[in-house]
Structure formats: C-alpha cells, structure tokens
Amino acid sequence: MIRKPSLIALAVIAAGAMSSQVHAAKVPAGVELAAVQQLVKGNGAEVATLDPHKTEGVPEANVLRDLFEGLVTSGPNGETLPGVASHWETTDNKIYTFHLRKDAKWSNGDPVTAHDFEYSFKRGVDPVTASPYSWYFEKATIKNAKAIIAGTTAASELAVNAKDDHTLIIELEKPLPYFVSMLYHTSTLPVHKATVEGKGDKWTRPGNMVSNGAYQLETWTVNERIVLKRSPQYWDNASTVINQVSYLPLQSQNAEMNRFLADEIHMTYEMPIEHFKRLKKEHPDSIKVTGYVGTYYYQFNTKQKPFDDVRVRTALSYTINREAIANFILGQGQTPAYSFTPEIVDGFTPAPQAWAALSQKERDAKAKALLAEAGYNKDNPLTFDLLYNTSENHKKVAIAIASMWKKGLGVEVKLENQEWKTYLDSKKQGNFSVARAGWIADYNEASSMLSLLESDNGNNDGKYNSPAYDELMAKSRKTTDANERANYYQQAESILSQDMPVAPIYQYVSARLVKPYLGGYPNNPLDNLYTKDMYLIKQ
Incomplete structure (x- = not known):
C-alpha cells in the first residue's frame, strides 16, 4: 500500500447487490466497559499531511482511516465491507454502480453525496493536485485515468460520475474483478469540496477540516500528538464506543515501549526488536503478531552510477544474509524474502527463484565475482550512502547489512538517516544511492505489490524501467482468468530476480504491544485498523 516507516478472499461482487453490513465495535455480552473511552496509539512518525490525496505513508493512513470513510472499508479480518456505499453491483466487472447511504454526513452536517466522490476521484487524478498516488487510479484501470495523468485529457473526463446524489457509476477500461477491494485505499477517500477550495492548503488544520469518518480532528500539535474526537x-455513531483517539509520533521504539509499560499508551506502532523475547516472556498477553502483506527491501537508484549496472545491484543483493536478518536480528516471525511479492498474499504463490536455493556461501562467491567484473575490488572499493528513515529498528538492520557488505565484498557504506517527511522527499527527488524501503499492499492481490515497479508508477523512486516487465503487468490486467494472471505475475517476479532493481530482505509481520483490555483489536492482514471497531474494557 503504502510506504511503511518502520488473508483475505477479495469480497468483490461480480453480479447482484451486496447487502448492507456494519462492522463498528461489537461489545460481547457481559463485558463491562471502562468509564473513560480515550485511546492512545503510537504512530511511528510525524505525519507528512492529512490530505488523503497527498499522502503515501502508513502513519498518515492510520489517522485518515479514522477521519474519513470511503465507498468501502476493510473488515476486521481483511474482508471488504460497505462504507459510505451500502451496496453495489456490476454485471461485467467493468461498470460498477455504487449506492450511497442516505444518512451519511460530513462532520459539519452536510450530506455525503455521490458528487463528493466524483469530485474527490477527479481531484486525486488531476496533475494539478500532484498526488503521489495518482497512478493508483490508472492501475485500477478507471477509464481515461492514464490520459489525464499524462496531461492529454482533462480531469473532468475521468469515468467516475454521479448519476444522482446517492448513485455513483465508475467505468473501467477493462474488466477488473478485484476492483472493489481497491477502494478502501486512502487515495479513494472523499474530501469536502467547499472546505478544500475555500481553505486552500489550510483545509487540513484543526477548526478547518471537515471529514466524514467516525472521528473528526480536534487538535494537531506537530511532533507531539494528533487528537481526534468522536x-x-x-x-453509525451509535455503534462507536471510543470517544477520543490520540496518535503519538514516537520514532524511538524503546521510548514507545517504555510509555506502553508505564500505561501511557494502549497500542504501539512497533516494538524494539532486541526486547521482543523478554516482552513475550514477561507480557505475553500484550504481544500481538499477525501476518502482514508487505515486504521490507532495499531500493537501488537505477539512474545513478554504479547502480545502473545490474551486476552491482545483484552482488549487493546476494550478499545480504536474509535468514540472519529475519531470524536473529528481528526474530518476531518475519520470513526471509527472495521475491518482491510476499507469500501471504491472497491467490498467488511466488515461484522460488534459482538464486534462493544457493547457500549463503555460494551467493557470496557469485556476488564477489560479479562486483569484480563490474570493476570493484580491494584497490577500487565500492562506496555509497545508505538512506533510511529515523528508526532504531531500521538502524539495526542497516548496520547488520553494511557489515555483511563490508565483510563479503569490501564495500564501504555510510549510513544516513532522515526524518520521515525529509526521507520521502529525498526518495521522490532521486537524492539517494541505496535506500531502505517497505511496501504494504493496498489490497490483497499480487498486483498491489508488483505494480510498484512499473516504469510509470509514481512511487517507483528507483526509476526501474523494463518494457518486458511493464508488458507482463499490462497483460495481467487484461485477463479475468486467475491462473493466467498468476502466470504473468510469476514471469514478472522472474524479471525482477534477473534485473534486481530492489533487494527484497524480509516479509513483514505486524508486531506490536497492545493492552489486553483493548477489545476489538482485529486480525487484519493489511493492518487496516479502525478505532471505531475497538473499545476499552474496565480493569
């Protein structure tokens, strides 16, 4: 999905209407609620923005899921459920009709209408908005999105149209059976037109923001906390239990852990890897580890020498001992990654790559030969900066990998850390040689991972460009046959294995500390958490 600073069956209705459901907090019979319903969460980093069309990271998405609601939402187990749209239908997986709730309202009391979604989708794809996720609308194959992004067609021509206040019609270029599951992503959230256009860049500030989710913005103290109130x-406010939620931008996992143990926060963003075993022993009821559809990797700037040389990229990738990173440096259940698509993704299992079957000693030998062939040796060592966003966990991984490169290849690496917002900007501008990165699927399908490395993807910061890869991904969107689509994905993974534009390191798990008395905590494989689903139990 989304850039991370630190399995579902796609519930797509091919024909007929989906009935309305509710998935707000369900308090079991006999559970006594705490008198004070105020939740405090660690959030990893200060958010870069709260504009849904200008975000690209997990910290931002965490807050936006509470502030705004899209046509659909992600259920506790990752299932696709109705949001503002009570139901929808399609007969061909190409034209989708969404029926909006008549009682959906903005926080200022205005009704939420299909016109709001039409405006928002067109704003998100408009080049004037400069959304880092405009490409998402093209990958969703919404008609005319590609031409609009290219600047050859007006944003008004995007095939998202309000038939009336409560009926939205979206037309795709081609059938896409998993389209509905793409619509709980932050780029598809609605924004309030009068507020956006009336307040300009200040529309996301407290007192200005108008939102349509279960919560509204109360205060935002930069680098301290964001507070949302019910x-x-x-x-569906009647089903919501928690009255207030605060997000704390705690970049230090140790500081976050200490505040959790001091009962100052209810849920951490992550936990310090060196304390995991102790915490598991001393606080077993507070450990939450779940599968997570995402990959942690190092990204090469393929437009910068010598990383335009596949031999250099491959040598560096081969030398990373993934088993050591996953099992010893981390040790929370992460899986060594030899493909970009994680094995947990729904409906697709990446084929093992040949180099993954080699022993680490064999990979190291091949790596040394490749780097020598590229002109680097003891007399001419390879030197470069490794960029990562500020995090103790990222630093530990970076130190370990830099040591592997030094020992195995004689490579000299300078570690450079930057705050989240600066790091995102550096990557976007191409101001890096090699950078730590993480990608979390926006929806549970392999294309949500693989599309990142297409040449026209706005988040392809390493500027990898392979016509053969692009063609395979384009073909995958033209078929409705799941087996044929999986075959294209296998071929795409093989190309990545040969070109090595990124070095996959491990497959994520979601590992955090959660108070045992926080009810409603879900087992969501995309880590899509909604405060409205939760409640605090009396101690």
Whole structure:
C-alpha cells in the first residue's frame, strides 16, 4: 500500500447487490466497559499531511482511516465491507454502480453525496493536485485515468460520475474483478469540496477540516500528538464506543515501549526488536503478531552510477544474509524474502527463484565475482550512502547489512538517516544511492505489490524501467482468468530476480504491544485498523 516507516478472499461482487453490513465495535455480552473511552496509539512518525490525496505513508493512513470513510472499508479480518456505499453491483466487472447511504454526513452536517466522490476521484487524478498516488487510479484501470495523468485529457473526463446524489457509476477500461477491494485505499477517500477550495492548503488544520469518518480532528500539535474526537454526525455513531483517539509520533521504539509499560499508551506502532523475547516472556498477553502483506527491501537508484549496472545491484543483493536478518536480528516471525511479492498474499504463490536455493556461501562467491567484473575490488572499493528513515529498528538492520557488505565484498557504506517527511522527499527527488524501503499492499492481490515497479508508477523512486516487465503487468490486467494472471505475475517476479532493481530482505509481520483490555483489536492482514471497531474494557 503504502510506504511503511518502520488473508483475505477479495469480497468483490461480480453480479447482484451486496447487502448492507456494519462492522463498528461489537461489545460481547457481559463485558463491562471502562468509564473513560480515550485511546492512545503510537504512530511511528510525524505525519507528512492529512490530505488523503497527498499522502503515501502508513502513519498518515492510520489517522485518515479514522477521519474519513470511503465507498468501502476493510473488515476486521481483511474482508471488504460497505462504507459510505451500502451496496453495489456490476454485471461485467467493468461498470460498477455504487449506492450511497442516505444518512451519511460530513462532520459539519452536510450530506455525503455521490458528487463528493466524483469530485474527490477527479481531484486525486488531476496533475494539478500532484498526488503521489495518482497512478493508483490508472492501475485500477478507471477509464481515461492514464490520459489525464499524462496531461492529454482533462480531469473532468475521468469515468467516475454521479448519476444522482446517492448513485455513483465508475467505468473501467477493462474488466477488473478485484476492483472493489481497491477502494478502501486512502487515495479513494472523499474530501469536502467547499472546505478544500475555500481553505486552500489550510483545509487540513484543526477548526478547518471537515471529514466524514467516525472521528473528526480536534487538535494537531506537530511532533507531539494528533487528537481526534468522536463525530456525532457519523452515520453509525451509535455503534462507536471510543470517544477520543490520540496518535503519538514516537520514532524511538524503546521510548514507545517504555510509555506502553508505564500505561501511557494502549497500542504501539512497533516494538524494539532486541526486547521482543523478554516482552513475550514477561507480557505475553500484550504481544500481538499477525501476518502482514508487505515486504521490507532495499531500493537501488537505477539512474545513478554504479547502480545502473545490474551486476552491482545483484552482488549487493546476494550478499545480504536474509535468514540472519529475519531470524536473529528481528526474530518476531518475519520470513526471509527472495521475491518482491510476499507469500501471504491472497491467490498467488511466488515461484522460488534459482538464486534462493544457493547457500549463503555460494551467493557470496557469485556476488564477489560479479562486483569484480563490474570493476570493484580491494584497490577500487565500492562506496555509497545508505538512506533510511529515523528508526532504531531500521538502524539495526542497516548496520547488520553494511557489515555483511563490508565483510563479503569490501564495500564501504555510510549510513544516513532522515526524518520521515525529509526521507520521502529525498526518495521522490532521486537524492539517494541505496535506500531502505517497505511496501504494504493496498489490497490483497499480487498486483498491489508488483505494480510498484512499473516504469510509470509514481512511487517507483528507483526509476526501474523494463518494457518486458511493464508488458507482463499490462497483460495481467487484461485477463479475468486467475491462473493466467498468476502466470504473468510469476514471469514478472522472474524479471525482477534477473534485473534486481530492489533487494527484497524480509516479509513483514505486524508486531506490536497492545493492552489486553483493548477489545476489538482485529486480525487484519493489511493492518487496516479502525478505532471505531475497538473499545476499552474496565480493569
């Protein structure tokens, strides 16, 4: 999905309407609620923005899921459930009709209409908005999105149209059976037109923001906390339990852990890897480890020498001992990654790559030969900067890998850390040689991972460009046959293994500390958490 600073069956309705469901907090019979329903969460980093069309990271998405609601939402187990749209239908997986709830309202009391979604989708794809996720609308194959992004067609021509206040019609270029599952992503959230256009860049500030989710923005103290309060206008407010939620931008996992143990926060963003075994022993009821559809990797700037040389990229990738990173440096259940698509993704299992079957000693030998062939040796050592966003966990991984490169290849690496927002900008501008990165699927399908490395993807910061890879991904969107699509994905993974534009390191798990008395914590494989699903139990 999304850049991370630190399995579902796609619930797509091919024909007929989906009935309305609710997935807000369900308090079991006999559970006594705490008198004070105020949740405090660690959030990893200070958010870069709260504009849904200008975000690209997990910290931002965490807050936006509470502030805004899209046509659909992600259920506790990752299932696709109705949001503002109570139901929808399609007969051909190409034209989708969404029926909006008549009681959905913005936080200022205005009704949420199909016109709001039409405006928002067109704003998200408009080059004037400069959304880092405009490409998402093209990958969703919404008609005319590609031409709009290219600047050859007006944003008004995007095939998202309000038939009336409560009926939205979206037309795709070609059938896409998993389309509905793409619509709980932050780029598809609605924004309030009058507020956006009336307040300009200040529309996301407290006192200005108008949102349509279960919560509304109360205060935002930069580098300290964001506080949201329950929105009485939300259509399902009666089912919401928690009255206030605070997000703390704690970049230090140790500081976050200490605040959790001091009962100052209820849920951490992550936990310090060196304390995991102790915490598991001393606080077993507070450990939450779940599968997570995402990959941690190092990205090469393929437009910068010598990383335009596949031999250099491959040598560096081969030398990373993934088993050591996953099992000893981390040790929370992460899996060594030899493909970009994680094995947990729904409906697709990446084929083992040949180099993955080699022993680490054999990989090291091949790596040394490749680097020598590229002109680097003891007399002419390879030197470069490794960029990562500020995090103790990222630093530990970077130190370990830099040591592997030094020992195995004689490579000299300078570690450079930057704050989240600066790091994102550096990557976007191409101001890096090799950078730590993480990608979390936006929806549970292999294309949500693989599309990142297409040449026209706005988040392809390493500027990898392979016509053969692009063609395979284009073909995958033209078929409705799952087996044929999986075959294209296998071929795409093989190309990545040969070109090595990124070095996959491990497959994520979601590992954090959660108070045992926080009820409603879900087992969501995309880590899509909604505060409205949770409740605090009396101690």
